[in-house]
Amino acid sequence: QSDCTLVTAVSCHDIFDLQTGQSDSSPLAKGTAFAFIKAVQSVNERLVKLSEKQTLLFEVILLGKDCEEQAKSKIFDSAKYYLEIGKFCFCSKEKFERTLQENHVKLFLSSDRDDVHVPAALLCQQADQQVQNQLKVLFSGDLIGLTEDSTEYLKDLGFNDVQIHNFKAAKGRIQEFAMLIGEMRRRFGCEDSPLHTILMTVWGSRDICATALKTLRAWGLDVDEAFCLAGAPCTPILTVLQPHILWDDGLHN
Numbered sequence: 001q002s003d004c005t006l007v008t009a010v011s012c013h014d015i016f017d018l019q020t021g022q023s024d025s026s027p028l029a030k031g032t033a034f035a036f037i038k039a040v041q042s043v044n045e046r047l048v049k050l051s052e053k054q055t056l057l058f059e060v061i062l063l064g065k066d067c068e069e070q071a072k073s074k075i076f077d078s079a080k081y082y083l084e085i086g087k088f089c090f091c092s093k094e095k096f097e098r099t100l101q102e103n104h105v106k107l108f109l110s111s112d113r114d115d116v117h118v119p120a121a122l123l124c125q126q127a128d129q130q131v132q133n134q135l136k137v138l139f140s141g142d143l144i145g146l147t148e149d150s151t152e153y154l155k156d157l158g159f160n161d162v163q164i165h166n167f168k169a170a171k172g173r174i175q176e177f178a179m180l181i182g183e184m185r186r187r188f189g190c191e192d193s194p195l196h197t198i199l200m201t202v203w204g205s206r207d208i209c210a211t212a213l214k215t216l217r218a219w220g221l222d223v224d225e226a227f228c229l230a231g232a233p234c235t236p237i238l239t240v241l242q243p244h245i246l247w248d249d250g251l252h253n
Contacts, residue, residue: 004056006180011110012064012075014123027078032111033123036244037083039135046194064090107177121247134194138243141201145212146171175219182221199226202234
């Protein structure tokens with residue numbers, strides 16, 4: 001495995017709908033992460049077209065916690081039917097974080113905020129599951145633009161010391177992921193790119209947004225779009241943007 005492989009683990013509960021009853025012969029219904037997986041495969045296909053010796057690629061691992069044997073079998077069969085996933089990991093809840101570390105996972109994705117661990121981002125539901133040829137990654141400008149001067153402002157917004165500490169730690173965790181995404185993005189031109197990056201600052205000022213943009217550029221990532229909402233609701237614009245990944249570490253929860 002190359003050091004620059006972007007290993008991403010996705011919860012099996014998000015790739016497939018494990019709650020809906022299925023017959024023994026039919027594959028599981030598609031879950032929230034399905035559009036993300038197909039979009040990632042589109043990015044990989046385009047990267048390989050640029051160079052057959054390409055090492056900077058996504059590697060997707062399907063990760064299941066405390067799955068029964070019957071569910072594992074169903075997940076295997078459904079994955080073969082729908083997707084190209086090369087690796088499956090099943091573990092207990094207690095061994096979850098160790099499993100991420102042993103597999104060199106740079107990003108864990110889940111649609112459940114309570115299920116998100118370090119390093120992790122939130123999967124977003126796609127309104128149009130047919131749009132799968134472009135991967136959209138949204139970064140939080142409020143998180144990346146954090147400085148020491150932001151602490152009191154965060155407290156005024158109701159965040160406690162533990163949450164603020166976690167936000168600052170998350171900024172460091174995002175850096176490696178953002179650097180790899182930036183390197184991938186540079187392989188493609190401005191038009192017809194299969195990878196689209198967005199910066200969104202929700203509560204922060206224009207200065208915080210500018211700091212976030214400068215930080216990302218220093219990490220090697222020039223985003224395709226940037227939005228500074230200055231306290232306006234983010235739901236309407238998220239509905240329009242439809243990102244696959246939202247990395248805000250719970251800042252906007």
